[in-house]
Amino acid sequence: MLSLSRIMAILYKELLQLKRDKMTFGMVVMIPLVQLVLFGYAINTNVRDIPVGVVDQARNGLSATLIDMVQATQVVRVTQYYDDIETAEAEIRAARISAVLIIPHDLAARVARSPAIGLESPPTGDRPSARPVAQWVVDGSDTVVAGAIKSLRAMPLTEVLRRPPNAQTPTFETTLLYNPAQRTVVNIVPGLVAVILTMTMVMFTSAAIVREREQGNLEMIINTPVRSMELMLGKIAPFLVIGLLQVALILGLGRLLFSIPFNGSLLTLTLATILFIVASLTLGLVLSTIARTQLQSMQMTIFILLPSILLSGFMFPYEGMPEVAQWIAEALPATHFMRMIRGVVLRDASLLEMYRDALWLTGFCIAGLGIAALRFKKHLD
Amino acid sequence: MIQAKGLTRRFGDFTAVDQLDLNIERARIFGFLGPNGCGKTTAIRMLTGSLQASEGSVSVLGTALPGGAEALRLKVGYMTQKFSLYESLTVAENLEFVARIYALKGSERRVRLRELLATYGLEQKAKALAGSLSGGQKQRLALAAAVLHRPELLFLDEPTSAVDPENRREFWEQLFDLCDQGTSILVSTHYMDEAERCHNIAILKEGQKRADGTPEALMEAMDACVLELECDGLRKIKETLLGFDEVKSAAQLGTRLRVLIRRDVADPEAWIRQHISTPDAIIDRVRPSLEDVFVTSTGARHDA
Numbered sequence: 001m002l003s004l005s006r007i008m009a010i011l012y013k014e015l016l017q018l019k020r021d022k023m024t025f026g027m028v029v030m031i032p033l034v035q036l037v038l039f040g041y042a043i044n045t046n047v048r049d050i051p052v053g054v055v056d057q058a059r060n061g062l063s064a065t066l067i068d069m070v071q072a073t074q075v076v077r078v079t080q081y082y083d084d085i086e087t088a089e090a091e092i093r094a095a096r097i098s099a100v101l102i103i104p105h106d107l108a109a110r111v112a113r114s115p116a117i118g119l120e121s122p123p124t125g126d127r128p129s130a131r132p133v134a135q136w137v138v139d140g141s142d143t144v145v146a147g148a149i150k151s152l153r154a155m156p157l158t159e160v161l162r163r164p165p166n167a168q169t170p171t172f173e174t175t176l177l178y179n180p181a182q183r184t185v186v187n188i189v190p191g192l193v194a195v196i197l198t199m200t201m202v203m204f205t206s207a208a209i210v211r212e213r214e215q216g217n218l219e220m221i222i223n224t225p226v227r228s229m230e231l232m233l234g235k236i237a238p239f240l241v242i243g244l245l246q247v248a249l250i251l252g253l254g255r256l257l258f259s260i261p262f263n264g265s266l267l268t269l270t271l272a273t274i275l276f277i278v279a280s281l282t283l284g285l286v287l288s289t290i291a292r293t294q295l296q297s298m299q300m301t302i303f304i305l306l307p308s309i310l311l312s313g314f315m316f317p318y319e320g321m322p323e324v325a326q327w328i329a330e331a332l333p334a335t336h337f338m339r340m341i342r343g344v345v346l347r348d349a350s351l352l353e354m355y356r357d358a359l360w361l362t363g364f365c366i367a368g369l370g371i372a373a374l375r376f377k378k379h380l381d
Numbered sequence: 382m383i384q385a386k387g388l389t390r391r392f393g394d395f396t397a398v399d400q401l402d403l404n405i406e407r408a409r410i411f412g413f414l415g416p417n418g419c420g421k422t423t424a425i426r427m428l429t430g431s432l433q434a435s436e437g438s439v440s441v442l443g444t445a446l447p448g449g450a451e452a453l454r455l456k457v458g459y460m461t462q463k464f465s466l467y468e469s470l471t472v473a474e475n476l477e478f479v480a481r482i483y484a485l486k487g488s489e490r491r492v493r494l495r496e497l498l499a500t501y502g503l504e505q506k507a508k509a510l511a512g513s514l515s516g517g518q519k520q521r522l523a524l525a526a527a528v529l530h531r532p533e534l535l536f537l538d539e540p541t542s543a544v545d546p547e548n549r550r551e552f553w554e555q556l557f558d559l560c561d562q563g564t565s566i567l568v569s570t571h572y573m574d575e576a577e578r579c580h581n582i583a584i585l586k587e588g589q590k591r592a593d594g595t596p597e598a599l600m601e602a603m604d605a606c607v608l609e610l611e612c613d614g615l616r617k618i619k620e621t622l623l624g625f626d627e628v629k630s631a632a633q634l635g636t637r638l639r640v641l642i643r644r645d646v647a648d649p650e651a652w653i654r655q656h657i658s659t660p661d662a663i664i665d666r667v668r669p670s671l672e673d674v675f676v677t678s679t680g681a682r683h684d685a
Contacts, residue, residue: 013474013478016474217467218465219431219461220466
């Protein structure tokens with residue numbers, strides 16, 4: 001039988017120790033704060049103002065207008081003009097510019113025949129009747145930058161003739177739900193909750209049992225009536241509260257600094273977060289029973305943290321990963337919580353609509369706590 | 382009280398405790414005497430149920446181990462070799478934590494805490510962090526925590542290894558007080574003077590029990606007689622004597638050489654004179670000490 005009074009005794013002791021440990025206490029607040037501000041402002045997948053160069057072989061009013069139009073898209077910013085292509089390519093190699101726009105001397109003739117100018121309907125037939133008006137040479141190593149410049153390929157040229165842009169009829173109509181302004185930060189901030197919780201919760205608990213072992217307290221504890229499950233529960237309970245505080249801090253500041261909407265229900269958010277916190281805490285406890293020193297527990301935390309950042313869908317879309325990577329991602333609690341928190345914060349999804357992730361996290365908690373208690377028992381030997 | 386038969390513990394190829402038989406009585410202080418690494422701590426851990434025996438059977442306070450370990454925790458106190466309370470908590474907070482673990486309620490807890498702080502002279506230090514205490518204070522706090530739930534049986538693993546002689550003497554007075562109140566105590570030590578205070582001792586070497594009984598009986602029954610030599614050139618004489626099978630040990634104490642000679646040598650004084658070339662040597666037969674018992678029963682040649 002578990003004894004509530006013994007769990008409370010351990011919980012109370014943990015709180016006292018936490019109160020004295022200024023460093024840990026500071027990290028509880030500072031880690032979410034710093035990361036939120038840093039990543040909230042820094043991470044942006046809508047690339048703007050890419051530095052580019054121009055090799056203008058035409059050198060006339062038309063080419064100047066073309067350059068202005070390209071700059072007006074705000075995707076690129078012209079920083080340099082070069083006389084020849086070789087110099088420009090050398091500058092790309094030196095990473096002073098990311099791309100170069102080469103405008104040929106027969107620009108006027110090309111523009112006149114280009115369908116993008118909108119004077120005539122494009123002729124039918126296999127053979128192209130016109131050639132592109134100019135060429136982009138791009139440093140293609142960063143796919144995001146390259147993609148942004150590739151998006152300029154079909155830029156309309158109607159403004160060259162000072163005509164109003166001819167509204168083209170797109171093939172598809174797109175309606176953007178939940179983040180119509182396409183701000184990256186809207187997706188990043190809820191994701192940060194998952195990353196920060198993984199980091200702090202796993203780190204604190206993985207050190208918890210190891211510290212008792214290193215400092216010799218464990219030998220005293222195991223000779224008292226405290227059962228291993230009581231010790232585990234008493235040790236993780238304070239962090240549950242800390243985790244919830246961190247979530248409130250991140251989402252509250254996210255709303256204040258970045259106007260992140262909160263569309264979902266508070267109850268769903270709390271339940272999902274508790275599930276994930278407990279899952280992270282049990283994961284930390286399992287690590288804690290494996291590691292022999294606090295350094296080892298820290299290394300293991302990083303081992304968990306990196307895939308939680310890179311594979312969970314925080315940085316890159318889950319759908320884009322190969323199947324094997326998706327399996328690994330599925331094993332991480334962070335992946336499931338990433339879906340849930342984005343679901344509840346941005347899309348007002350209910351727990352019922354996310355039952356797969358909720359069930360998975362529940363199973364993870366039960367299995368983790370069982371394994372930790374079992375391993376802890378064995379370790380007395 | 383404690384009964385053990387053929388108690389054995391192996392770690393891989395290494396046998397830490399080898400076929401240990403014990404029979405320890407109630408309300409007595411029983412000592413494990415032995416050098417570091419002789420299996421004292423391993424033996425105690427098996428007796429408290431925190432380590433499983435590879436072989437053999439143990440019964441503590443009428444409860445067979447393993448199996449009854451959890452039930453025993455309430456009746457047994459354990460003071461670890463290394464200070465194992467929380468250094469970042471105060472003296473009072475540490476005791477309160479232990480009291481909560483043993484489910485002492487409200488007023489009962491306050492009364493017991495006050496009582497312990499008074500008994501172990503920690504009233505002034507109640508609000509000090511445990512990490513800031515001196516060796517002697519830490520040891521008294523550890524003892525207070527170990528006896529907080531009034532255990533019938535108390536295990537102490539080298540309790541005085543980190544304290545000065547004065548604190549050691551006081552500590553032993555407190556142990557005799559506990560013993561007088563009916564607590565049985567098992568203590569491990571590598572100090573001869575401490576072992577001499579125990580009612581009964583067992584001498585351990587390399588995981589095996591080499592002798593047991595009361596210190597007096599052990600000294601009485603020792604298989605050697607003890608002589609002390611006083612003359613010049615002791616280092617050389619020692620080398621010479623150690624060459625004979627009859628000499629169990631020879632160790633210098635200041636200006637004298639303490640020699641242990643096997644019982645079956647009829648006249649040890651004459652035997653020594655025969656084998657040394659210093660006719661003016663003074664030779665006295667002296668009372669054996671516990672250290673002599675230790676040396677003879679462990680077969681160690683004391684080359685101090």
